[in-house]
Amino acid sequence: MPTIRINGADHAVDAPQDKPLLWVLRDDLRLTGTKYGCGRALCGACTVHVDGQPARACVLPCGTLGEREVTTVEAIGGSEIGRRVQQAWAEMNVPQCGYCQSGQVMAAAALLERIPHPTDRDIDQAMSGNLCRCGMYTRIRAAIHRVAEGL
Numbered sequence: 001m002p003t004i005r006i007n008g009a010d011h012a013v014d015a016p017q018d019k020p021l022l023w024v025l026r027d028d029l030r031l032t033g034t035k036y037g038c039g040r041a042l043c044g045a046c047t048v049h050v051d052g053q054p055a056r057a058c059v060l061p062c063g064t065l066g067e068r069e070v071t072t073v074e075a076i077g078g079s080e081i082g083r084r085v086q087q088a089w090a091e092m093n094v095p096q097c098g099y100c101q102s103g104q105v106m107a108a109a110a111l112l113e114r115i116p117h118p119t120d121r122d123i124d125q126a127m128s129g130n131l132c133r134c135g136m137y138t139r140i141r142a143a144i145h146r147v148a149e150g151l
Contacts, residue, residue: 004065006031007075017063021055022046024062025072033073033102037131044130047103048072054110073102082109084150088143096134104130108144116151118144 002017003010006029015024025031025048034057037045041056048057049071076082085108088094095101104127111118111126118126123141132140 002063002065004062004070005067006070007072007078008069013062015062018061019063020058021048021060021062021065021070022057025057031072031074035099035102037100037103042129042131043100044103044107045100047106047130049076049106049110052110052113054107071106073106076106076109079109079113081112081147081151084147085109085112085143088146092139092143092146094136094139094143096136100130100132100134104132104140108140108147112144112147112151117148 003012004024006025011029013024013028015028022034022036025034034048035045036058037043039058041059044056046057047054049055050065051068077086085105089101089105107127107130111123115122120141123144127140
């Protein structure tokens with residue numbers, strides 16, 4: 001039974017090595033903030049952090065994690081940047097339907113950890129793999145800039 005580290009805690013998971021992390025999170029650990037979107041790593045709804053880097057949980061086999069740390073949207077507010085991203089999202093009324101927002105928040109937090117003062121181009125590149133059917137891209141960019149102003 002493999003052990004995986006999620007949000008700072010070790011979890012023994014009785015799952016096949018090739019089971020996607022998304023389903024381990026949602027079905028086995030009941031962490032439902034990470035969403036299923038496409039199942040092919042194309043939409044970004046399932047974005048989590050693996051050792052601080054954005055990763056698509058829908059195609060990441062749980063058996064490949066080893067000792068790496070996984071952070072989900074349930075815990076991103078525990079970091080200063082994650083908390084600020086969540087706050088900016090609320091202040092700027094970014095979510096409409098909200099379905100993609102956990103992945104959007106995770107991608108934005110990873111960007112701001114890597115580049116504290118991103119340009120529009122940096123934002124567009126970092127967020128390009130996260131789709132929003134409601135078209136909130138300008139609000140997402142504005143919220144990222146708001147966080148960057150405070151860093």
